Amino acid sequence: MAAEREARERTASGATAAPRSRNRLDQPKLPGRRLLPEWDPEAFGRFSERIARFLGTGRFIVWMTVVVVVWVLWNVFAPRDLRFDNYPFIFLTLMLSLQASYAAPLILLAQNRQDDRDRVNLEQDRKQNERSIADTEYLTREIATLRIGLGEVATRDWIRSELQDLVKELEEHRVDGHRVFPSEANRGRDTDDL
Incomplete structure (x- = not known):
């Protein structure tokens, strides 16, 4: 009470009030006490996963069978x-039920983790498949571009056929046993006509 009265008097007299404890939004909240273990x-x-792996082995079945047989033989x-x-082996039934009640959730947990890994x-x-498809499409476009470019390039057979056509044309324009270009042959005729 006295502390509150002093704080009110300081505020009334112009002094600053004692800082209040409030949660700041710019700082992480301090961890509180937990009731459950972490x-x-x-x-x-x-x-x-180790337990689930062990429960799925023949070794577990053999050991479980040995325990049950020894249990029954001992109690008989x-x-x-x-x-x-x-x-009626009620305690054995209880132990097997307890083991099954823990085994089932552990197996489910292991399966969920495996599902998560499979999903990843x-x-x-x-x-990876998308990247491969993109790479394949890129390479296909490049090959198509090269084919189009090669379609415009003179090939050896095309050049050979063009040269053969020129040779035939030159042979047709022979003048007096000499090979002459067609323009020279025309010039010669023009001078003879004068």
Whole structure:
């Protein structure tokens, strides 16, 4: 009470008030107490995958069978004072149910993690396929451009045929056994006519 009165008097007299404790939006909130224990989800996921991998092996089935057989034999043939689970084997049923109730969620967790990995791999494969398709389309366009460019380039056979046509034309314009260009042959005729 006295502290509040002093604060009011300071505010009334022009002094600044004591700073209030309020949440600042520009700073992260301090972690509070948690009721539940904290664990690393990755470590727990790896642990669940190891268990799921073990539960899916023949070794687990063999060990489980051995435990159940020893349990039943012990509780049937051991002296009455040492038996801990008599004939309907209710405790064995409880233990097997408990094991199954923990195994099922762990297996589901491992499957979910595998699904997540598969989804990431599928996404990477899809992106790789898109890049491959883009590269293939680019190369196809380049090859088409080269074919168009080669269509305009003189080939050896085309040059040979053009040269043969020129040779035939020159042979047609022979004057007096000499090969003469057609323009020279025309000039000669023009001078003879004068």
